[in-house]
Amino acid sequence: MTGMQSYTIGQAARLLGVSPDTARRWADAGRVATHRDESGRRLIDGRDLAAFSVELAKGDSGEEETPYTSARNAFPGIVTAIKLGDVAAQVEIQAGPHRLVSLLTREAVEELGLEVGMEATARVKSTNVHIDRV
Numbered sequence: 001m002t003g004m005q006s007y008t009i010g011q012a013a014r015l016l017g018v019s020p021d022t023a024r025r026w027a028d029a030g031r032v033a034t035h036r037d038e039s040g041r042r043l044i045d046g047r048d049l050a051a052f053s054v055e056l057a058k059g060d061s062g063e064e065e066t067p068y069t070s071a072r073n074a075f076p077g078i079v080t081a082i083k084l085g086d087v088a089a090q091v092e093i094q095a096g097p098h099r100l101v102s103l104l105t106r107e108a109v110e111e112l113g114l115e116v117g118m119e120a121t122a123r124v125k126s127t128n129v130h131i132d133r134v
Contacts, residue, residue, distance in 0.1 A: 102129035
């Protein structure tokens with residue numbers, strides 16, 4: 001057997017759809033095995049990563065699809081207003097008693113297909129509000 005493909009923590013995170021910090025925490029907790037290469041980088045063997053990705057998928061409750069994201073503080077709600085400029089856009093979401101306003105590019109609003117009245121989730125991380133189309 002030729003050399004098995006190994007992945008860095010960053011590569012594994014990209015393939016799993018999570019942040020490198022999340023992948024690193026999983027490795028630190030022993031959820032996925034790692035080894036070090038000659039330069040000291042932590043690597044995950046391809047077979048181990050494949051098995052772990054299947055395990056993650058099975059762990060899904062199947063109740064509702066949620067996007068893989070490192071952002072916490074999710075506010076599911078309804079889009080109540082969209083103001084489009086030439087380059088930028090403002091999107092307002094009412095999530096229960098919370099009104100969230102996000103400034104993003106017009107292109108992002110168009111790619112997400114956001115419209116007033118549609119369900120969306122605002123994800124707040126630091127001072128940014130991320131919008132996920134539901």
